[in-house]
Amino acid sequence: MLRAGRPDQRARANEWPRWLGASSYTLSALVEIALLRRQPPLHYRLEVDGRTRDLDALIVVAATMPYLGGGLPLAPDADPADGLLDLVVVSPVSPPEAVGLLRAIRAGRHTSHPAVHLTRAREVLVEGPPDIVAHGDGEPLAALPLGVRVDPASLRVLTPA
Secondary structure (H helix, E strand, O other): OEEEOOHHHHHHHHHOOHHHOOHHHHHHHHHHHHHHHHOOOEEEEEEEOOEEEEEEEOEEEEEOOOOEOOOEOOOOOOOOOOOOEEEEEEOOOOHHHHHHHHHHHHHOOOOOOOOEEEEEEOEEEEEOOOOOEEEEOOEEEEEOOEEEEOOOOOOOOOOOO
């Protein structure tokens, strides 16, 4: 899962005490929501299966799995076996709306929210501010720009019979 958003949020969640567990993601999101009024939205250029678009977003996630950040069902229809990325883009919203949206995400009721945009793709290139470091499964991957592509059936898993 590729995730691009404000640098401080990811660092905050990863640096908080481990005993907070999955709640560190929610707590760091709440801190970011409190800061929304003072921070301009981040501008991205996305190339999705060869089509380019410019947009402002709170987060951009290219997912192959349904869950993010300690169990948030951000991409509920993502299937690791379908050979597609589920691209989730959350447009800028006000702080009160962001709190409601976070609650909706936790409950899995966010996909119909007007600020949430879901797209399926085989390949995504994310360009954005140079200080944004994309994360994959909670670990830093690389600074933007970063391309993500799905290679279907490229992982084989052996299990005992």
